[in-house]
Amino acid sequence: MERRRGAELEAVLLDAAWAELMESGYAQLTMEAVAARAQTGKQVLYRRWRNRAELVIASMRHHAGSIVENVPDTGSLRGDVLGVLQQMADRFTQLGPDTIHGLMAEAPDLDPEVYSRMTGVMAAIVKRAAERGEIATADVPVVVLTAPTNLMRHEIFFSHSPVPSSTITALVDDVFLPLVGFSRGT
Amino acid sequence: MERRRGAELEAVLLDAAWAELMESGYAQLTMEAVAARAQTGKQVLYRRWRNRAELVIASMRHHAGSIVENVPDTGSLRGDVLGVLQQMADRFTQLGPDTIHGLMAEAPDLDPEVYSRMTGVMAAIVKRAAERGEIATADVPVVVLTAPTNLMRHEIFFSHSPVPSSTITALVDDVFLPLVGFSRGT
DNA sequence: CTCCTTAGAGACGTGGCGTCTCTTACGCGT
């Protein structure tokens, strides 16, 4: 019997978890099923992750790398923000709301990271826009800086269907751009 | 043995559920415990609600009535919006994040109601402000109308501690009021 | 070649869900 070990095995486990997640959703995902799919025992899972939530989070990271490390750079403030929001939408509609809610409920210590990371992304985008002269200053209140991504996240959490692109453009054109003193068109 | 019936019994059940919710939180709340506290059997619960989520939701409604039916009327737009957000904060910090997340995960059909209700509340507030002449028009994009309550809800969901009032005022002063063309102070 | 880690497999105890069953109280109609 070929016996998998170390990183190789771990990859198989994470892939199995991801497959189960896509097929059954978070609520239906069981450790037994993941182990069975990976053709191994539960203990192999529990040796690496303390519970279902940790396994799933690890499998998400493994599958898609860490969230937005490729900050969009379209040359315009509007394009950049649209890009960020679109990325968020794509990523989370793939997961589906039940996975998101399930993880929130079972892994309360997950969010701070994802949460604060976006603030940095937005800050970078705004800084560039200020340097280009699109807006007067990069000195924007945090609450404004995080408004679009937070509203986007809110949309993702509450809408039980994919977020339409019209909502995304509305968030940018009717909320964010006015707040940073960017007059569109005119 | 005095045997409770109908509405009387139902009230006892809902109170028991609420007490368990406050004591143990949603994740730890069990049907057994609720039944025991109400000095009855589980069947009495299952005869009325299909599962834990429905019971808890009913108990929340029973305990605090339906959300914001008392739309604040402070005489100023700023005061009204602050009032609404403060009510949301109060209500939900009482519940705690784990209850909220748990319910979201298990009762996907709960939110639309709560969600859309706030839009109406905000619309009423803005309409009054326009009539008072505080702002030019009550014709505000939906995405702006819902921005403060949505951001508030986002804050509640992600912050694992009570929302500070500084955040609430920031939402109103740095996001909402500028968006509806209200120049503060000046 | 031996040793030690750990993969693979499955049994096990636990806990809560939701169902089923049974007895018994009590409101209602006649």
Added chain:
DNA sequence: ACGCGTAAGAGACGCCACGTCTCTAAGGAG
């Protein structure tokens, strides 16, 4: 006043998945 039917009170039951424990054997390190 009486009996019928509905539903309360109580608990047993099967089930499922969690997370733990135990055992055997593979295969890398020395």
